[in-house]
Amino acid sequence: MIVVHKGPLLHQPRNNKEHSPMATLTLYHAVPSRSMVARWMLEEVGEPYDIHFLSLAQGENRAADYLAVNPMGKVPALRHGDVVITENAAICTYLADAFPKAGLSVPIGDPRRGIYLKWLFFGPSCIEPAITDRSYPRKEEPRRGALGYGDFETTMNVVAKGVSAGRYLMGEQFTAADVVIGSALRWGMMFKLIPERAEFAAYVGRLNEREALKRADAKDKALMPAPAPA
Secondary structure (H helix, E strand, O other), rough: OEEEOOOOOOOOOOOOOOOOOOOOOEHHHHHHHOHHHHHHHHHOOOOEEEEEOOOOOOOOOHHHHHHHOOOOOOOOOEEEEEEEEEEEEEEEHHHHHHHHOEEEOOOOOOOOOHHHHHHHHHHHHHHHHHHHHHHHHOOOOHHHOOOOOOOHHHHHHHHHHHOOOOEOOOOEEEEHHHHHHHHHHHHHHOOOOOOHHHHHHHHHHHHOOHHHHHHHHHHHHOOOOOOOOO
């Protein structure tokens, strides 16, 4: 069950129509934004969750009550009981470990967990900055060694090899890493920020078949702001 909340974020009174007593998860969410990644992950997990929708256009993410949730003033943020988690890769990792029945994690002790963690961190530490630097070039080309991701072409080649090795990054098992990497590739190709390589297109095509992603996309589309009148 997903309920959209508005208004004060902390200690707000809520009636039964606003909140499912089964939900212990609340996503602080905005569309369009990076929090759409966390929404997809929540749909994959399959646990009840609430949505607290924030309007970035109205600056609700910079209001004092939300800054008490995430001092960065950014979305997503996930509340699970008394714990607040921010950053998409951290949220995806947390949810996969917290709800192991969903099968979205590689458990501690499994030697494959190292590769799984590599991909979870590769998204925000390599793919995103590589795309950003390419989209907003510096006045002077930085030294390759100064960039955590090295260079754009190497980053794209590593991802292409990873997504073409099997159905998913971890072979036949779909994991939280696919949510993180898949979201970056979907977004990058949608806005023509990365090349539409055959490996990327095939991988994203497989992800687009997932029912959880279809649900997340449909729910976020319903929350999209109406276009301004011409």
